[in-house]
Amino acid sequence: MGKRIVVLMAFCVFCAAVLSAQNEAKHDISADVSAQGLAGYNSTYKWYGGLDLKGNFTVDNVNFAMNLEALTANVYSAGLTVTPAFKLCENGFLFFDGTLHSRIFACYKTYEFVYAGSVGFRMRHFSAQVGLFSRTIDAFGRDWHSLDNYVTEPFNLLYKVKVSVMGFDHLWDVYAVLANYNEYEYERMWEPIFSLGGRWDFKDRWSAVAEGTLEPAGLFHGTVKFYEMTIRAGVVYKIKE
Amino acid sequence: MKDSIKHNRVNFFRRSVELTSAVVLVLLMTSCGKNIDYLGIFMTFNESPNERFEQSIQYNAEHGYDTVAGVPDDYRVYVMSDIHVDFSTKNLDRFVADYLSDTVAPPFSLCLGDLINATGHFDYFLDHVQPVADAGRKIYYTVGNHDLYFDKWKEYFSKFGSSTYWFEVHTVGGFKDLYIALESGSGTLGVDQRNWLEDVLKTKKNQGFRHIVVFTHTHFFKKDTSQGHTSNFNLEETYDLMDLFDRYDVSLVLQGHSHSRDLTTFKDVVYLRVDALEDHYPQAFYTILTVGNNINYEFINVD
Numbered sequence: 324m325g326k327r328i329v330v331l332m333a334f335c336v337f338c339a340a341v342l343s344a345q346n347e348a349k350h351d352i353s354a355d356v357s358a359q360g361l362a363g364y365n366s367t368y369k370w371y372g373g374l375d376l377k378g379n380f381t382v383d384n385v386n387f388a389m390n391l392e393a394l395t396a397n398v399y400s401a402g403l404t405v406t407p408a409f410k411l412c413e414n415g416f417l418f419f420d421g422t423l424h425s426r427i428f429a430c431y432k433t434y435e436f437v438y439a440g441s442v443g444f445r446m447r448h449f450s451a452q453v454g455l456f457s458r459t460i461d462a463f464g465r466d467w468h469s470l471d472n473y474v475t476e477p478f479n480l481l482y483k484v485k486v487s488v489m490g491f492d493h494l495w496d497v498y499a500v501l502a503n504y505n506e507y508e509y510e511r512m513w514e515p516i517f518s519l520g521g522r523w524d525f526k527d528r529w530s531a532v533a534e535g536t537l538e539p540a541g542l543f544h545g546t547v548k549f550y551e552m553t554i555r556a557g558v559v560y561k562i563k564e
Numbered sequence: 565m566k567d568s569i570k571h572n573r574v575n576f577f578r579r580s581v582e583l584t585s586a587v588v589l590v591l592l593m594t595s596c597g598k599n600i601d602y603l604g605i606f607m608t609f610n611e612s613p614n615e616r617f618e619q620s621i622q623y624n625a626e627h628g629y630d631t632v633a634g635v636p637d638d639y640r641v642y643v644m645s646d647i648h649v650d651f652s653t654k655n656l657d658r659f660v661a662d663y664l665s666d667t668v669a670p671p672f673s674l675c676l677g678d679l680i681n682a683t684g685h686f687d688y689f690l691d692h693v694q695p696v697a698d699a700g701r702k703i704y705y706t707v708g709n710h711d712l713y714f715d716k717w718k719e720y721f722s723k724f725g726s727s728t729y730w731f732e733v734h735t736v737g738g739f740k741d742l743y744i745a746l747e748s749g750s751g752t753l754g755v756d757q758r759n760w761l762e763d764v765l766k767t768k769k770n771q772g773f774r775h776i777v778v779f780t781h782t783h784f785f786k787k788d789t790s791q792g793h794t795s796n797f798n799l800e801e802t803y804d805l806m807d808l809f810d811r812y813d814v815s816l817v818l819q820g821h822s823h824s825r826d827l828t829t830f831k832d833v834v835y836l837r838v839d840a841l842e843d844h845y846p847q848a849f850y851t852i853l854t855v856g857n858n859i860n861y862e863f864i865n866v867d
Contacts, residue, residue: 365798365800366613366752366753366754366755366758366801367755367758367798367800367801367804368800369755398800428800428803430807431803431804431806431807432807433803433806433807433831435799460803460830462810462830462831465831472828472829472830473830474785474787474828474830475787476785476786476787477787477788478788478789478792479786480792508799510798510799511786511795511796511799512792513794513795513796514751514795514796514798538798540613540750540751540752540797540798540801541750541751541752541782541795541796541797541798542795543709543712543713543749543750543751543795544709544710544713546709546712546713546750548612548613548750548751548752549612550752550798550801551798551800
């Protein structure tokens, strides 16, 4: 019961943050869409490819991000993140992330559902975020009247640190990320995802983006073994600036 | 003049701090961590899961796969995990004594890894389980992550042999049970071991086994905060293995690693995560499986 109250209170605080991040005057609106192709290798599917689609919609200081991913390994994911932000200082913003995310492993007749909440601080060259997420794992066609059950992972730490060389608003940028999640997957606490990426605004409304990620098979008291490597590349089109 | 002296002092102080920090960092990363392989944060020096698997399979080819025959139709399997022997063996000795005093127990028991913590204690561990071998019984092992740190695989392999294998249990009433040991000390089976597992399950599927029991070190689920300090399999591998266990009718998957007990049924496969047997652990238990037409569990507190 206590945990439910905490989740409910966090949800209320989040809703209040979304509302208070709005301007009373005319709204500032921006939007962009993105398409990326990906190629990866891991110790489970071996080689695989895929397609990512992303959409961003910002009203004043509230960002709505939606993302879809389809992999040739017969794995699909979809997520929606709402992020209200508040200016704290000259270049510093406090923000809250609320996310609903799902991955469907059709190849294994299994799916997972994640809800996540986090708080972060971002500046031009730096962003840090910490929070919690809960995951439910279930199988297709489960017999609801047997001992067979879904699995809930109630307390997973969520973290992300991002460092940008030129600043997130510069014409081009190179960045590095250490996190245990991205738009397409939420890994356990000790299975970090290392990313190195870049962006280049090559035309008025167009940007080219690329990102490489490396994922070890867990941090076993520091020792690491390779698990997965992924490369993504694509374009972003700004519908409205 | 005064400013120059002050400046030199500050520089000297700064250089001293930098030098001391560098020395401390090097010491920490090379030798001082008794239970943590700091250099492993950046790179691994020991064998990959695929290389260890190859050695295990080579060992199996030379030594063959066991069959334990003449076991009663309902039999008790003693299971221990996460013993982490350093300088005391109180709980391990208790396990050995209890197992040997059980005169109707079959001549095998299981150990799910993390036998020791630091280097140089495998012999100490073996000395304390020698009575089991002396009684004509055998402990089947699989390696844990602590048995691999500090490049310990070579020593483990020379003393305990293969970490990926199977053996059959034949009962007097004509039932057959299959036990499969998987090596997950690095939190992944690796591609080769995973494919070997599927081949074994495929081959054995229609051979009339009553139960298929898989035992490995790293656990699959992270259901509460008691597993906050431990690494798991990556999720894709978790789902892949669950699918394999489901498709090939595995009855029970035994795991250790997190030091806390959990019993979960997912896709009709039972996943039992057993307690640690480590000395001084506040809740040290070993587990007894009663294997018959069903598999039941008993948890023995050794405190």
